[in-house]
Amino acid sequence: MLTVAEAIGAILDEVKRLPGTRVPLNDALGQVLTEEAISDLDSPPFDKSLMDGYAVRSADVTSGLKHLRVVDEVMAGQLARRPVEAGEAIRIMTGAPIPLGADAVIPVEQTHLNAGDRETVNLVIEPANVTAGKNILRRGASTLKGTRVIPAGRLLRPQEIGALAELGKAEVAVNRAPRVVVLATGNELVPIDEIPGPGQIRNSNEPMLLAQLRKMGAVSASLGVARDDPADLRNRVQQGLAHDLFVLSGGVSAGELDLVPGVLAEAGVRNVFHKVRVKPGQPVWFGVAERRSAPQAASNPALCYVFGLPGNPVSSMVCCELFVRPALRRMMGIDPAIPESVRARLTRQHFNGGNRPTYHPARCVPSDTGFIVEPVKWAGSADLCATVEANAMALFPVGEQLYEAGTLLDVFLW
């Protein structure tokens, strides 16, 4: 049986980045840039005032002049009509270009005007505090024309969106967001708003997986519930295979009604692995198919990646985090495709046993000396309510062991 690392490796051997697309900048948040962003201008494009005040010649001030003649004023978006000569100042607003001749800005708070006289400004600043360049952002101080400001492959956050705007990118090249569908399977499932009858449970996997996938950046939709009936399942599998990624839950373990692997094989999905040494989630299934009704070049057919997740809700949740997430990140162009874990210290003694590594729901918080982690009370793969108290999963390796408080564990933040 594959280890978790081998299974993730097998997934990433198969999964390819989706083709790129161009979107308006305002729609690009959370997507991955596919081309580097180069500055087309110096930024700022001119020497710029950082304050409201007076543009002056610093030598005038350091030589002791206390009163300067105000010869013009300049707002953001304007240019001064004349240069600053010896003994002169130009009133200037934040963001406005520094007039010729001036090399410093005296903030308005360090000046005053005599009543009725706007033509002489009196300085109340210590001359030693005025040096060439004071309160001026030099042309190109932020970025020079031709600088690579954002590398290709960057996940776009608000600061990149702002910087791309500054660089003139009203549209940007990004990876297309993966289109994912979720299909829950099983005769035992009833809709959320019904009272389960004997032996039945509500279909919690569908909304949970839709939310997980959406949070990971996919466009997710539901294909409803497939009953344990080959014809029904076949029909919905055909619909699922028309998407970039197809996530099924339930029907993949060793039971006689676990129809999913057979129906997927019959539909032409090539199985890459079935079963991974992991707790919870051992029966997880992964395969690849040519995408149905996709525009295809014969040499490069569009693919649909298919995950069969075990039906117990915490198994579904954990397998989605461990296996589907790296696939989605690869499709979206996020590098590294495998999310980084953190190391965290156990807050208290914890016993873990078994012949599979356990991903235990846990609460992980930062401290001044590193993350600390506490496993939550958890009754196993069907105990979804326990995960509500968790924000992470803590990895306990194979084998029976008493872990002492303070042990460093690998923790995967949700």
Next chain:
Amino acid sequence: MLTVAEAIGAILDEVKRLPGTRVPLNDALGQVLTEEAISDLDSPPFDKSLMDGYAVRSADVTSGLKHLRVVDEVMAGQLARRPVEAGEAIRIMTGAPIPLGADAVIPVEQTHLNAGDRETVNLVIEPANVTAGKNILRRGASTLKGTRVIPAGRLLRPQEIGALAELGKAEVAVNRAPRVVVLATGNELVPIDEIPGPGQIRNSNEPMLLAQLRKMGAVSASLGVARDDPADLRNRVQQGLAHDLFVLSGGVSAGELDLVPGVLAEAGVRNVFHKVRVKPGQPVWFGVAERRSAPQAASNPALCYVFGLPGNPVSSMVCCELFVRPALRRMMGIDPAIPESVRARLTRQHFNGGNRPTYHPARCVPSDTGFIVEPVKWAGSADLCATVEANAMALFPVGEQLYEAGTLLDVFLW
């Protein structure tokens, strides 16, 4: 001038939670639950098999029986038609209810059938490994009926969405998402896809702020650009005041064309503060107005909260994080309203000076012994490109000081 803490306190004295609404569960991700979620059933609602295999009487196995008669089979969603008597087993699938009489499940992997005979199961399990309760999740082991599974006020993540589904909540009560508009002001602004003329810059604040607000959970839209013209600004301010929150950028410093405070006052916005001792972002403005064209009860008018952010892009970004974010969190019902900072150790010596605390763009990453933080090269409030290398802001207090490597700083993750 207010300190940052005083300004945030003044904001939270004013800002109220938005009224609640009900949404379909699939639309609730990232919103805040306004009523506690109580379990309406034991979960699981019956003793449930955790494996595919055979439901047995554990006493039969421990007493040494190796062959059991298979008298029925039960799938998930079904009930067994008869109990398990001494010497008998019932074939059972994962998730199916445990038949009467049985108290353990032997996994299928630890059994075999003789060719052609499905009526006798041969056990290959060590009898000592079979105890009452083995591979069974007891009714209520996850949650008992009447338990509070999720408290009111919880931000909904995928695990809460799954748990709410299990609890039968097809619709949930959440806080309404705040509707926010952004208005950039200034004659110097040109559209993103234009080449700025002399003294002009591209309007980067609008897409950046829209992205920040969206990331914080608001529904954000733009009101375009207001020129430094009172009539234009007045008209757009009226539109802005029809929303839950109204964010302006530019026009709030001491310059003569800084029309925003005057026009807001004239429009009936009550100013709460103007200027905060902070770098970047000192001119920030905050006020409250009655919401235009909102359905109002005279005793409890709907409000619009108004932020005037300084126009330099890093000032806008930092003030949005420091001041707008707590307001939005309060409106959304997120507790605590003030996002938590982390403590991080400086990677290298850093000098910081000035009479205002500085929120310096920085790169902060976890390590086994706590977060470490490195300030990025930053030319000041107009240097937006620097923030592209940052994922946080590091707080340096007032005063000139050389901070040694290893100094613990408060860091605010973006």
